[in-house]
Amino acid sequence: MFQKLLSYMGAYKKYAVFAVLCVSAEVAFELIIPLIMADMVDIGVATGDKGYILSKGILMLVCALIALVLGIGSAKFSALAGQGLGAELRKAEYKKIQSFSFANTDKFRASSLITRLTSDITTIQNSFSTGLRPACRSPIMMLLALVLSFSINGKLALVFFVAAPVLGVMLWMIITRVRPLYSKMQGAIDLVNRVIQENLTAIRVVKAYVRGDYEVEKFYGVNQNWKTISEKAFSIASMNMAAMQLVMYATILCILWFGGNLILSNGMQVGELTGFLSYVLQVLNALMMMSNVFLMMTRSLTSGKRIMEVMEEEITLTDDEAQDIEVERGEIVFDHVSFKYKEDAEEKVLSDISFSIKAGQTVGIIGQTGSAKSTLVQLIPRLYDATEGQIYIDGKPIQQYPLKHLRDAIAMVLQKNTLFSGTVKENLRWGKEDATDAEIEEACAIACVDEFIDRLKDGYDTELGQGGVNVSGGQKQRLCIARAILKKPKVLILDDSTSAVDTATEGKIREGLAKSLPGTTKILIAQRITSVLHADQIIILHDGKIDAIGDHETLLASNEIYQDIYYSQQEGAGL
Numbered sequence: 001m002f003q004k005l006l007s008y009m010g011a012y013k014k015y016a017v018f019a020v021l022c023v024s025a026e027v028a029f030e031l032i033i034p035l036i037m038a039d040m041v042d043i044g045v046a047t048g049d050k051g052y053i054l055s056k057g058i059l060m061l062v063c064a065l066i067a068l069v070l071g072i073g074s075a076k077f078s079a080l081a082g083q084g085l086g087a088e089l090r091k092a093e094y095k096k097i098q099s100f101s102f103a104n105t106d107k108f109r110a111s112s113l114i115t116r117l118t119s120d121i122t123t124i125q126n127s128f129s130t131g132l133r134p135a136c137r138s139p140i141m142m143l144l145a146l147v148l149s150f151s152i153n154g155k156l157a158l159v160f161f162v163a164a165p166v167l168g169v170m171l172w173m174i175i176t177r178v179r180p181l182y183s184k185m186q187g188a189i190d191l192v193n194r195v196i197q198e199n200l201t202a203i204r205v206v207k208a209y210v211r212g213d214y215e216v217e218k219f220y221g222v223n224q225n226w227k228t229i230s231e232k233a234f235s236i237a238s239m240n241m242a243a244m245q246l247v248m249y250a251t252i253l254c255i256l257w258f259g260g261n262l263i264l265s266n267g268m269q270v271g272e273l274t275g276f277l278s279y280v281l282q283v284l285n286a287l288m289m290m291s292n293v294f295l296m297m298t299r300s301l302t303s304g305k306r307i308m309e310v311m312e313e314e315i316t317l318t319d320d321e322a323q324d325i326e327v328e329r330g331e332i333v334f335d336h337v338s339f340k341y342k343e344d345a346e347e348k349v350l351s352d353i354s355f356s357i358k359a360g361q362t363v364g365i366i367g368q369t370g371s372a373k374s375t376l377v378q379l380i381p382r383l384y385d386a387t388e389g390q391i392y393i394d395g396k397p398i399q400q401y402p403l404k405h406l407r408d409a410i411a412m413v414l415q416k417n418t419l420f421s422g423t424v425k426e427n428l429r430w431g432k433e434d435a436t437d438a439e440i441e442e443a444c445a446i447a448c449v450d451e452f453i454d455r456l457k458d459g460y461d462t463e464l465g466q467g468g469v470n471v472s473g474g475q476k477q478r479l480c481i482a483r484a485i486l487k488k489p490k491v492l493i494l495d496d497s498t499s500a501v502d503t504a505t506e507g508k509i510r511e512g513l514a515k516s517l518p519g520t521t522k523i524l525i526a527q528r529i530t531s532v533l534h535a536d537q538i539i540i541l542h543d544g545k546i547d548a549i550g551d552h553e554t555l556l557a558s559n560e561i562y563q564d565i566y567y568s569q570q571e572g573a574g575l
Contacts, residue, residue, distance in 0.1 A: 033064065427479060
C-alpha cells in the first residue's frame, strides 16, 4: 500500500532521501555523546583532570550542535517530502476523477470523493511529514543504543529482552482494536460532508419549506456519530502512551536495582551505569517513537486504502476502440439500443431503441416524466455506454471516436443547468476558449441573452456567484445555451433547457438556432408540445421504449400519448 502511495512522490523523493540521511547522521552524533560522558565521569571526574573534563565537554557540545543542525534539516526535508507527496496525490486523484464516467462517479458519493481528496490525503501527508523522522530515527537509535549498551554491560542489557516483547504485545492489542475504528471514522466524515453538501446545495428548498431545524438535527446526528467514533478511537490510541510509560519506568527501576548491586559488588562503575542509563532512555524513546509511528501507519493505511480505491477504479468508458476520426456531419442512428445503470439491475431503463436522425435535422423527444428521455441523449456523447445494441454517428460506432473529439463535436445543455464562479464571459468561453467578443455577442443574440445582459451590473464582466445564484432560472438557461452555441457543434442537444423561458423567447431561440446552425443536428427534449412542434420528426418515449415516431400532424392524428399531452396543454393554455 505505502509503496503504491510513495510512487506518486515524483520529484519530491530526493527530499525524503535527504531527510533519511540527516536523521541517520543525527542519531550517530547523539549516540556518541553518552560514550563521551562516560569517559568524562570515569576518567576526568575520577582523576580530577579539569582539562580532560573541559575538552570532553566541548566535544559533547560540538556533537550536540551538529545533531541539532541535522535534526532541523531532517525536519525540513521531511516536511517538504510530505507536503509534496500530498500535493502530487491530490493532483493524481483529481485527474483520475476527471476521467471517471458517470457510472464511476455514481459508485462513489460526491461527499466521499471530497473526503478522500482532502481529509484522507491530509492524513497521509501529515503522517509522512511528522512520521518520516521518527520512523528512520527510532530503529537506528534503538539498534545502535542496544549494541552500545551490550558493550558497556551485557548482563544488564538483557533487561531489554523482557521489556521489548511486553511492549510489543501491548502495542499489538491497541492497534488491532483501533484499526477498524479509523475506517469507521473516515466513513463518518463522509456522512458529515454529505449532509453539509446537500444542505448548502438545496439551501433555498430548506428555507422555503422551513426545514432548518430538521437539517440542524440531522447534522447533529452525523456530527455526534463522528464524535463518538473519534473519541473511542483516540481513547484506545492514547493507551499507547500509558503502556509505554509503564514499560519504561519498570525497565529503569530494574536497571537501577541490578546496576546498583553491580556497583556495590565492583562489577560496574558509576560512569558506566550513567552512560548505560542514557542508552536505556535512548532505546525506550526509540520504542516510544516506533509505537507512535505504528499508530500513524495504522490510520494512514485506512486512508491510503480509500485513496487507492479511487486510483485503481477501472474506468468504464475508454478509448480502446478509438480511431483517428472526427464527427463530420452529425447523422445519428440508434440500432436496438438498451440500457440499465447497473449490470445486476433487473429492469432496463431503455429497451430496444431504434431510430435514425439525418444530419442537420431537428428532432424532438417528448414523453411523460420518467420515460428516460435524458438517459437516451446521454448515450450519444458516451456519458454512459449502451448495455445492448449500437449507436452510430456518420455511419461509425461511437466507440470508434476518441472521447475528446466526440464530445467536442456534441454540445449538450443538460436538464440541470450549471454555471461556475467567475464572470459571464468566462462562463461563456467554456464553449470556446478563444472566442472573440464578436462571437460571444453573436451567440448571446441567438440565445436571447442580449435581452438582459445590459441589466447586469457589469454586463459580460459581471461576476456570477457559485452556480450562478445571482441570475434567474431563465437567464441561467439562456447563458448555458449561448455557451453551447459557441462550440459550433455538429450535434446540439437541449435537454429541457428552455423550461424556465417563456414561449415567445423560446420561439426566438428556436428561430435563431435554425438560421445560425443550419447544418447542425438538433435534438430537443421538452415537456411542451410547442417546443417540438416544428421538428422534422418527434420521438414519443413511454416507459423507456419508443411508442411512436413522426411529425406533429401524423402523431396528433394517430398517437394517443401525443394527443393526451397536446390537448391537456391546450386546455391549460386556455385556462
